[in-house]
Amino acid sequence: MAELQIVVCVKVVPKPEEIRVDPETHLLERTNARSEINPPDMNAMEMALSMKDRYGGRISLLSMGPPFFEPNLRVALAMGADHIYLLSDPAFAGADTLATTYTLVQGIRKIGDVDVILCGEESSDGATGQVPPGLAEWLNIPQLTLLTDVSIDQTLRTARGRREIKGGYEILEVPLPCVISVKTACNEPRFMDYRLRSWALEKDRLTVWDAGDLDAEPGHIGLTGSPTIVTGLAEAPYRERRREFLQGSPGEVVQELAGILRKEVEV
Numbered sequence: 001m002a003e004l005q006i007v008v009c010v011k012v013v014p015k016p017e018e019i020r021v022d023p024e025t026h027l028l029e030r031t032n033a034r035s036e037i038n039p040p041d042m043n044a045m046e047m048a049l050s051m052k053d054r055y056g057g058r059i060s061l062l063s064m065g066p067p068f069f070e071p072n073l074r075v076a077l078a079m080g081a082d083h084i085y086l087l088s089d090p091a092f093a094g095a096d097t098l099a100t101t102y103t104l105v106q107g108i109r110k111i112g113d114v115d116v117i118l119c120g121e122e123s124s125d126g127a128t129g130q131v132p133p134g135l136a137e138w139l140n141i142p143q144l145t146l147l148t149d150v151s152i153d154q155t156l157r158t159a160r161g162r163r164e165i166k167g168g169y170e171i172l173e174v175p176l177p178c179v180i181s182v183k184t185a186c187n188e189p190r191f192m193d194y195r196l197r198s199w200a201l202e203k204d205r206l207t208v209w210d211a212g213d214l215d216a217e218p219g220h221i222g223l224t225g226s227p228t229i230v231t232g233l234a235e236a237p238y239r240e241r242r243r244e245f246l247q248g249s250p251g252e253v254v255q256e257l258a259g260i261l262r263k264e265v266e267v
């Protein structure tokens with residue numbers, strides 16, 4: 001039986017409190033922000049590592065972004081993955097989710113023979129949640145979204161996932177290969193293994209592919225391949241919090257509070 005090939009899509013994001021949006025171009029200005037691995041991707045990593053613990057296999061980390069993503073990706077590698085593929089080229093800049101998914105898919109195709117593609121639920125900066133379904137669409141393979149658990153049957157070549165829904169959960173099964181997005185906070189990501197630190201820093205643990213390496217259609221990448229247009233930006237209005245101190249016995253206070261809440265609900 002061939003070993004399980006798992007790809008985890010990892011986005012390196014600016015720390016939310018350090019992001020600026022360029023008022024002219026409406027693009028994210030992240031050059032002065034420190035970076036971290038998109039927190040939901042740590043849950044995807046943990047799901048991949050638990051699959052590797054159970055079934056063996058190989059975990060490839062895949063990321064599209066600038067070269068400064070590298071140190072964060074090497075930390076993720078030291079959690080127990082096998083290799084990093086960084087898709088990096090100035091031509092990829094300004095990509096919307098369509099161009100991002102196209103570029104990631106070109107990377108997945110180049111890695112080859114992938115069984116499971118794991119993603120976080122959404123990124124902490126773009127937060128569209130469109131990338132996992134977009135990958136499945138480009139690849140024309142099934143997707144299981146927002147899973148909290150997954151098991152693989154390597155003989156039948158299926159993935160069986162659990163998704164929490166209101167009042168219970170559902171079990172979904174699809175043939176491999178498939179795309180899986182992982183519910184944020186559904187597991188506890190392990191720490192990096194310090195024994196792997198120097199190994200993870202070795203040069204040949206990371207492969208960088210540019211647009212030429214990916215054989216990418218110029219019309220499908222970067223700004224050119226991005227039909228989404230950001231037409232405007234507005235600051236969310238800040239609402240002053242109201243506070244009121246109620247006087248009286250506990251019974252009177254409860255009565256008055258219930259009356260206030262009733263009025264709020266009726267409005």
Ligand SMILES: Cc1cc2nc3c(=O)[nH]c(=O)nc-3n(C[C@H](O)[C@H](O)[C@H](O)COP(=O)(O)OP(=O)(O)OC[C@H]3O[C@@H](n4cnc5c(N)ncnc54)[C@H](O)[C@@H]3O)c2cc1C
Pocket residue numbers: 009010011012027028038040041044062063064065093094095096097098100101104118119120121122123125126127128129130131132226228229230
């Ligand atoms: C018109 C336009 C222009 C843009 N220009 C820029 C720009 O110049 N610079 C910029 O930084 N962003 C830009 N963006 C944002 C960019 O489109 C998104 O960062 C990207 O498409 C991913 O979408 P998301 O963050 O909503 O991911 P989501 O769909 O919320 O992410 C879900 C999961 O997909 C995976 N994933 C997402 N992105 C990546 C990635 N890059 N590599 C690996 N895995 C990934 C992760 O597992 C993540 O948890 C632009 C967006 C638009 C609409």
